[in-house]
Amino acid sequence: MAELTVDQLVDGVRAGKRRPIARAISLVENGDPKGYELLKILYPETGEAYAVGLTGSPGVGKSTLASALVAHTRALDMQIGVISVDPSSPFTQGALLGDRIRLADHFLDEGVFIRSMGARGHLGGLAQATLEAALLLDAAGKDVVFIETVGTGQSEVEVRRVADTVVLVLMPGSGDAVQALKAGIMEIPNVIAINKRNHPQAKTMLTEVRQMLALGEIERMPTIVLTEALEGHGIDELWAAVEDHREWLGAERLAERRKARMAAEVFAIASERAKEHLERQVADDLELQRLLGEVQDRKLDPLSAVRAIVERVFNIRTNGADRVG
Numbered sequence: 007m008a009e010l011t012v013d014q015l016v017d018g019v020r021a022g023k024r025r026p027i028a029r030a031i032s033l034v035e036n037g038d039p040k041g042y043e044l045l046k047i048l049y050p051e052t053g054e055a056y057a058v059g060l061t062g063s064p065g066v067g068k069s070t071l072a073s074a075l076v077a078h079t080r081a082l083d084m085q086i087g088v089i090s091v092d093p094s095s096p097f098t099q100g101a102l103l104g105d106r107i108r109l110a111d112h113f114l115d116e117g118v119f120i121r122s123m124g125a126r127g128h129l130g131g132l133a134q135a136t137l138e139a140a141l142l143l144d145a146a147g148k149d150v151v152f153i154e155t156v157g158t159g160q161s162e163v164e165v166r167r168v169a170d171t172v173v174l175v176l177m178p179g180s181g182d183a184v185q186a187l188k189a190g191i192m193e194i195p196n197v198i199a200i201n202k203r204n205h206p207q208a209k210t211m212l213t214e215v216r217q218m219l220a221l222g223e224i225e226r227m228p229t230i231v232l233t234e235a236l237e238g239h240g241i242d243e244l245w246a247a248v249e250d251h252r253e254w255l256g257a258e259r260l261a262e263r264r265k266a267r268m269a270a271e272v273f274a275i276a277s278e279r280a281k282e283h284l285e286r287q288v289a290d291d292l293e294l295q296r297l298l299g300e301v302q303d304r305k306l307d308p309l310s311a312v313r314a315i316v317e318r319v320f321n322i323r324t325n326g327a328d329r330v331g
């Protein structure tokens with residue numbers, strides 16, 4: 007089939023058509039100039055979709071819950087996007103054939119667009135690719151975009167950076183995420199789903215999570231929901247908890263948070279670029295290599311080396327005492 011032009015892609019995305027959306031996401035993932043053009047045109051049309059992040063350790067049931075939530079929200083006649091950032095187990099058609107929820111059915115439904123990220127390289131990094139894919143799905147008229155990430159802090163894609171509501175998925179018998187919450191390593195999510203609720207330890211985990219939440223000072227207590235994703239149990243409660251949080255946010259707070267997020271995102275990507283530039287320059291520059299060697303040999307102090315590197319790479323003049331890092 008002939009390659010679509012930028013105009014055709016823009017029209018196709020606006021119309022919510024599957025093939026142009028898929029193509030557009032591939033273009034941004036690959037850092038293609040056409041992808042850049044598309045985002046430039048479509049960005050002003052975004053801000054309509056509600057982004058719901060599903061985060062948690064591998065195997066807790068994020069993808070299965072996402073699938074159940076897709077079924078639930080489609081039944082409410084919403085247009086849905088799903089981005090799954092899980093390099094270890096991509097969200098594919100064949101996967102996750104639960105008894106009641108067949109993901110393959112969603113792949114045939116024009117009202118749902120599902121994309122797995124992370125299986126291949128991304129020019130600007132996975133976080134950037136995820137943000138861009140979410141923007142394209144937003145421009146495509148999706149009412150809700152679910153973003154699945156494996157995240158307990160180690161992940162490159164911090165779900166908080168893209169989601170309006172963050173759902174932390176836990177499962178009984180695995181306490182690592184609860185420990186991370188307790189230790190303050192993980193930020194308090196907006197909703198907590200304890201999945202696999204048929205497990206004998208589900209009640210224990212619920213108690214543990216409640217006790218942990220009682221310890222801290224929290225702006226808004228997360229709603230805790232017990233689910234059995236494979237059976238589709240607790241999904242309406244989970245969705246209601248997401249809607250409750252959305253209601254609590256209200257239009258004003260949501261707009262404020264999104265503004266702060268977008269600014270932080272631009273800054274994060276710009277910083278990443280600057281870092282890459284710096285690393286490349288230092289690697290290619292014998293003089294800078296020599297400076298690093300002198301620091302290692304204790305002939306030159308570290309701050310003088312920093313000053314020389316920053317001046318050379320970024321043309322920034324600093325006095326030695328300035329913090330430039």
Ligand SMILES: Nc1nc2c(ncn2[C@@H]2O[C@H](COP(=O)(O)OP(=O)(O)O)[C@@H](O)[C@H]2O)c(=O)[nH]1
Pocket residue numbers: 062063064065066067068069070071095102201202203233234235236237
């Ligand atoms: N028993 C039970 N198994 C589940 C449930 N939800 C998911 N699973 C299974 O747990 C495994 C991991 O699920 P998946 O959705 O891929 O987890 P993810 O890695 O968090 O995305 C799969 O074998 C699922 O079928 C549940 O509610 N109950």
Ligand SMILES: [Mg+2]
Pocket residue numbers: 068069070090092095154
């Ligand atoms: Mg998954």
